[in-house]
Structures are given as C-alpha cells and as structure tokens.
Amino acid sequence: MTASATPARTDAQLAALLPHPAADANKYTRGKLYLVAGAAPYPGAARLAGTAAERTGAGYVELFCAGKSLLAVRCSSPSLVTRDWRTWHPARLEPPREGHPWACVIGCGFDASPALMELLAETVRAFPAPLLVDGGALGLLAGETGLRLAAERAASSEAAPLVLTPHGGEAARLARAAGVSDTLDAPDLAGALARAYHALCVLKGPRTFIADASGAVELMDRGTPALAKAGTGDVLAGIIGALLAQGLAPRDAAALGCALHAEAGRAAADALTDICTTTEDVIAFLPAAVRAIAGA
Numbered sequence: 687m688t689a690s691a692t693p694a695r696t697d698a699q700l701a702a703l704l705p706h707p708a709a710d711a712n713k714y715t716r717g718k719l720y721l722v723a724g725a726a727p728y729p730g731a732a733r734l735a736g737t738a739a740e741r742t743g744a745g746y747v748e749l750f751c752a753g754k755s756l757l758a759v760r761c762s763s764p765s766l767v768t769r770d771w772r773t774w775h776p777a778r779l780e781p782p783r784e785g786h787p788w789a790c791v792i793g794c795g796f797d798a799s800p801a802l803m804e805l806l807a808e809t810v811r812a813f814p815a816p817l818l819v820d821g822g823a824l825g826l827l828a829g830e831t832g833l834r835l836a837a838e839r840a841a842s843s844e845a846a847p848l849v850l851t852p853h854g855g856e857a858a859r860l861a862r863a864a865g866v867s868d869t870l871d872a873p874d875l876a877g878a879l880a881r882a883y884h885a886l887c888v889l890k891g892p893r894t895f896i897a898d899a900s901g902a903v904e905l906m907d908r909g910t911p912a913l914a915k916a917g918t919g920d921v922l923a924g925i926i927g928a929l930l931a932q933g934l935a936p937r938d939a940a941a942l943g944c945a946l947h948a949e950a951g952r953a954a955a956d957a958l959t960d961i962c963t964t965t966e967d968v969i970a971f972l973p974a975a976v977r978a979i980a981g982a
C-alpha cells in the first residue's frame with residue numbers, strides 16, 4: 687500500500703522558516719557549512735554546491751576537495767575557503783558552540799575511489815552536527831559498511847541527524863543494498879530508505895518526497911522540467927546544507943530547501959525560458975525565490 691504524502695507546505699509556513707540574519711550577526715553565528723566535495727573529475731559539483739550554500743545564507747563555507755580540484759574552485763569562487771581534503775579530519779572537531787551552528791554536506795562530485803570511502807566513513811562516524819550525504823557518496827553508502835555506519839551514527843549519544851538526497855538511480859542503489867524493493871512507489875521507497883539508513887530521505891525527481899523513519903512523508907511538487915540539468919542536485923544539496931548550517935531542523939531545511947530550489951528554477955525559466963535555463967541560473971535566481979516565499 688502506498689504511503690500518503692502530506693501536501694507541500696504553504697508559502698506562509700515556509701516564509702516563517704527563512705533564516706534572516708540578526709542585526710548583530712557575524713559570519714560564524716550565521717552558520718558554517720563544511721562541504722566535502724569535488725573529486726578531480728568533478729570540481730564543478732563542489733563549486734555549484736558551495737556557491738548555492740553561500741546564496742542561501744550560510745555565513746562561512748569551507749570546502750574540502752581533491753588536490754587537483756583546488757585551483758579550479760579557488761579561481762572561480764574566491765569567497766569559498768577551499769582546502770585539500772587530505773586535511774579534513776572531522777574526528778578532531780570540537781562540537782559546535784551554542785549560537786554557532788554547523789552542518790556538513792559530503793559527496794557532490796564524488797567518484798567511486800576507495801579513498802573516498804574512508805573520508806565518508808570518518809565523516810559519518812565523527813561529524814558532530816547535521817550531515818547531508820549526496821551524489822557519489824550515496825553510492826559508497828549503499829552497502830553493508832554504509833548501513834552499519836548509519837546505524838552506529840543514529841545510536842551514538844549525540845545522534846546528530848543524517849539526511850540523504852538521492853535521485854532515482856541513487857535511491858535504487860541504496861534500496862538494493864538494504865534489501866528494499868526498488869519497485870516501491872516513490873513515497874514508500876523514500877520511507878523505506880529513511881528507516882533502513884536511519885535518516886531523513888529526500889527522494890528527488892519531478893515530484894520530490896521528503897520522508898523520515900517515523901513514516902511521515904511530505905510532497906514537494908512545485909518544480910519545473912527546466913531543473914532537469916546536470917548539477918541541479920548539487921545545487922539542492924548546497925541549499926539544504928546551508929539551511930541545516932543555519933540551525934533549521936532537518937525536515938524544515940529539506941522542505942524549505944526544495945521549495946527555494948524549485949522556485950528558483952521557475953523564476954529562471956520565466957525569465958530565460960525552460961530551454962535556456964542553466965544550472966548556474968538556478969543559483970542566480972535564488973534571490974527571486976527568497977523574495978517570492980518571503981512575500982507570502
């Protein structure tokens with residue numbers, strides 16, 4: 687039987703979640719996003735996620751990427767603080783201080799290299815604040831080791847939340863690894879993945895379903911086929927990551943993030959046509975999305 691998804695939230699409900707900065711804000715109180723992304727073949731994915739996070743209000747985005755991606759990202763996005771991911775050691779981080787929220791996004795532009803499995807494992811084990819897993823890292827998570835790491839994270843005393851943002855292909859891999867039927871309807875599949883991986887699951891597609899392990903599923907269907915372009919998923923990961931980094935609860939960050947992403951796609955398509963909209967345009971039209979939702 688298909689789980690029934692609750693309808694998308696109203697703009698007024700979403701507007702109440704927008705993280706406007708306080709008058710006395712600084713870049714750390716606005717929220718820090720650690721972004722572990724961009725293997726050598728995919729520096730663009732790291733840049734897309736990072737700049738989308740900056741546009742969504744994160745005060746500080748620190749990007750850890752492959753040595754070979756460093757120069758490309760640094761030259762194209764000087765405001766991203768960009769480091770070699772061999773210096774990423776989440777186990778050495780002290781938990782964030784009160785009023786200085788953090789989050790981490792890992793996996794945009796990951797390939798299947800075994801060294802990246804170690805990076806992912808250390809991050810799932812030790813990152814002490816909300817963690818979003820996207821892109822190639824979802825393929826690495828899809829296996830016995832990934833299932834065990836997710837269960838251990840959920841059982842640890844801090845139990846900082848885990849968020850997964852698979853597209854249909856990534857969801858099928860996660861499902862196979864967990865013994866979940868990948869023929870389930872999307873809302874049921876999202877719920878089954880949430881339970882199997884002890885996570886909030888944002889199952890992306892023309893209609894996006896946000897499910898948690900309790901069985902609650904929320905529908906977001908305000909997108910546009912103009913969003914069917916390489917890299918728009920990396921943009922969504924950066925947007926939701928920035929909202930988590932600003933202290934929103936995972937369900938709220940996912941609902942608002944998906945709505946902003948969809949609305950930015952619509953605003954870009956209105957201005958530039960559904961044919962000509964590029965992934966970079968989706969980031970450029972995030973202000974229009976914020977205005978549309980804030981004006982509700």
Ligand SMILES: NC(=O)C1=CN([C@@H]2O[C@H](COP(=O)(O)OP(=O)(O)OC[C@H]3O[C@@H](n4cnc5c(N)ncnc54)[C@H](OP(=O)(O)O)[C@@H]3O)[C@@H](O)[C@H]2O)[C@@H](O)CC1
Binds near residue numbers: 729822855
């Ligand atoms: N600019 C950059 O640097 C960019 C870098 N990127 C990075 O590339 C990495 C690989 O990510 P990826 O998504 O390109 O490839 P992969 O995970 O192998 O999945 C593709 C397979 O899944 C299947 N599939 C089924 N349903 C699907 C669906 N709804 N949506 C999409 N696919 C669906 C599909 O099968 P098909 O439908 O063709 O039968 C196909 O065989 C990742 O780290 C990402 O971050 C990209 O974001 C692009 C911009």
Ligand SMILES: Nc1ncnc2c1ncn2[C@@H]1O[C@H](COP(=O)(O)OP(=O)(O)O)[C@@H](O)[C@H]1O
Binds near residue numbers: 894918921922947
């Ligand atoms: N036809 C469509 N209608 C609405 N949204 C779409 C459509 N196709 C794709 N999207 C959205 O675009 C994004 C694509 O993400 P993903 O497949 O992960 O791209 P990538 O891996 O290239 O970054 C998702 O947020 C998805 O919901």
